[in-house]
Amino acid sequence: MSEKDNLLQADGKLENQSTENSAKTEEKKVTEPTENQEIPESQDEVLNEIEAVNAEDAEDEDTKGRHEIEVKDYHAMELEELVAELERLVKDEKAQAIKTHVEEIRAEFKTKFNVLLEDKKEEFLNEGGNEIDFHYSSPIHKQFKETYFVYRDKLKTHYQSIEKNHKDNLAERLRIIEEIKGLINVEENINTTYKYFKELQEQWRNAGAIPRDKYNNAWNTYHHHVEIFYDFLHLNRDLRDLDFKHNLDQKLKIIERAEELAQDDNLNRAFRELQVLHKLWKEDLGPVAKENRDEIWNRFKAATKIIHDKRQDYFKDLDKIYELNLETKHAIISKIEAISKQPVKSHSAWQNKIKEIETLRKEFFSAGKVPVKVNEATWSKFKDVVRDFNRNKNTFYKDLKKEQHNNLDKKLALIKIAEENKNSEDFETTTPLMKKIQNEWKNIGHVPRRDSDKIWKQFKGACNHYFNKFHATKDAENKESLEIYNKKKELLDTMKTLEMSGDNKQDLQLIKDHIAQWKALGAVPQNKRYIEGKYSKALDALFDGLKMDKEEAEMIKFENKLENLSNANDSRFLDNERSFIRKKIDEVKGEINQLENNLLFFKHVKDDNPLVKEVYKNIEKHKSTLALWKTKLSKIKELY
Structure with a gap:
């Protein structure tokens, strides 16, 4: 448990118990004055706190564990973490020492599980379910209830076992008080009486825990009759003064320690030890001489007040921290609210927003405590903005x-x-x-x-x-066609490695023989027609190596191309080729017309002019090209 949480827990507990114990003490007043009654409880806040905690400790002798068990930040824990922490506490600690821890865990679990339950219900309704049919069963909720019931059983067993002891111990303490009251009427040797008185004091110290609502009344009554006995000891001043001196020495040591604690910066530790010192002062030590009582009590009370005031200042600073935490949480709520209002239209975008909200949610839980008066409102606002985001998300996924x-x-x-x-x-x-x-x-x-x-x-x-x-x-x-493809592939490899003799006529015949072999093989499957393109490239390379009329070579290649197009059994190929040739014819005609128009600019120039000669040369070249394209067009027409 952090120092801050310990102090907060003690502060809240002391306030409630102080009121309860004050009322019960008022109800059962002790008319005889006692040392501690010199300062009425209702007028001294710090004494109220210490008396209240010591009264609680008197009801449960095993209080060490309660102070040392860490109270973690349960607000920042997820459901699974809360259950794991509850299981650990119930297993490893005494039930009576973890009551505060368990109730805080229970409150956080209930709040977070209700949020989950609302989300599941909303998803169920968004998917078309009927509200009356909604049911959500969670293994983690079942696990929590089972562990909590184990804790309740342990706590019940504990209280049942100590109830009888409390009654017996109270009866024993009341008996001791009666014995002390009767000592002043005993007619025997004062030394014998004093020895018996010491025995009764030891019995009192060992009598055990009693109910807290009987604590102050029993102790005040006890001290009242102890002081009466010491007044009775005036018959034997040596014994009385010796005891007074012992008590004074011990109380001075207690005061010195309290004054040291007043300088300790660890307020949680200082206040806990101060409680012990007050318990020793009240329970283990008897009175001192009357002339010293006011002085040492006021000195002890002064050191106590310093510690108390420092704690109050700490709580004021703590309030400032809580206000800063509140600002942080409000900022987180505003971010969630802004994200919730942003339009999101894709699954991936929603996933990114969900991650952002989860990060902000963890930041909210880790931001620390806020002032109690606004805690519920802050938590409620946080739930509302997260719920709005979830509604928008659920609507999107419902439509999706x-x-x-x-x-x-x-x-x-x-x-x-x-x-x-x-x-x-x-x-x-x-x-x-x-x-x-x-x-x-x-x-x-x-x-x-x-x-x-x-x-x-x-x-x-x-x-x-x-x-x-x-x-x-x-x-x-296509089995037969596949065989044709394999044969054409072999023939193509041969054509790529052909060596020309240099004899143009002989080499031309060699090429024509390979063309004839290619045609004789037949058509290949549709998905293998790419080989025809490779064949055309190989054929172009062979013709380029010949010394022959280019137009003749071009027509040989064109006739071979036409045959391939015809074998494709698709008229679209021939149609496309015819359209292409017609387009080329029109382009060449256009070029010729342009060149002939250009000659009009040179009508006064002699024909032997170099520029004029170049134009005439180009016109003849284009006419030759035009004749070739027209020949190709006539070849296509023969196929229709």
Whole structure:
């Protein structure tokens, strides 16, 4: 337990117990004056505090553990941490020593669990549930209740066991008081009487704990009759003065220690030891000579007041700390409120906001305590802004779930189509359909996570079944075409390594022979048609190495190209080639017209002018190109 928490706990406890004990003492007044009654309890706050705690300790002899058990920051703990701490305390500590700890843990657990319960209920209602049907069972809640009941049983057993002892001890102390009262009427040797008095004092010290509401009355009565006995001892001043001197020496030591504690900065430790000193003063030591009583009591009380005042100043500073904590928590609440108002339209964005809120939530719990008067209001405001955020989040995911369920229906419809057509052998009709539903699947969007893998496997299985069958059928049909492809691949490798002899006629015939072999092999499968492009490049390289008319070589390559286009069994290829040639013809015609128009600028220039010669040269070149394109166009027309 921190020093701050110990002092706060003691302060609250003392205030309540002081009022209770004062009332009970008032009810059972002792008319005889005692040493401590020189300063009435109602007029001395610090004595009230010490008397109250010592009265509580008198009811439970085992108080050491209560002071030393750490009180942690339960407000900053999550549900699981609270239960773990409760289990540890119940297992390792005595039930009567952890009452404050347990009740604080219980209050925090109840608050946090109620928030969780509200969130779960809201999620249930958002998903379409009926409020009357809502039920949430949590293992952590069950674990907490079981541990708390174990604590209550232990505490009950403890109090039952000490109740009888308290009554017996009280009876014993009352008997001792009666014995002391009777000593002044005993007619025997004063030394014998004094010895018996000391025995009674020892019996009193060992009599054990009594109920706290009887504590002050019993002690005041006891001290009253002890003082009467000492007054009786005037018959034997030596014994009385010896005892007075012993008590004075011991009380002076107590005062000196109290004055040392008044300078101690550890207020929690100083106040605890001060309680012990007051207990020794009251319970273990008898009176001193009358002429010393006021002096030493006032000196002891002065040191006590210094400690008390320092504690009060500490609590004032503590209030300032609590105010700063309050400002921090208000700032956190404002941040959460701002985040809650920000528009969020995607799952990833919501996940980022959820992480931000969780971080702020932990900061709130770690910010420390706030003034008691605003604690409930601050906690309530915090719950409200977090609840608003959760409502917005739940609304988004509710709409998202609705959209995902619609997507699920769409994908189930596509699965139905895929399943109905997976065994179809009408490949020309079914293949475009299957490709179409595959594209639609990609564009539909997310479905509920629990269904995602299942429906994807089902859809993929139906599509794969169809396309595996389709490819198997096509592979069987294209077996011969695949063999052609392999032969053309071998021929292409040969053409790439051909060595020309240098004899133009002989080399041209060699190329034509390879062209003839290529044509004779036939068509390759559609998915292997890329080899025709490689063949055209290899053929271009061979022609480029020949010393022959370029137009002749160009027409040989073009006729070979046309044959490949015709073998493709797709008129679109020929149509595209015809459109391309017509476009080239128009472009060349345009170039010629432009050049002829340019000659008009040189009509007064002689024909042997270099510029004019260059223009005429270009016109002839373009006319030659135009003739070649027209020849190619006529070759295509022959195929239609």
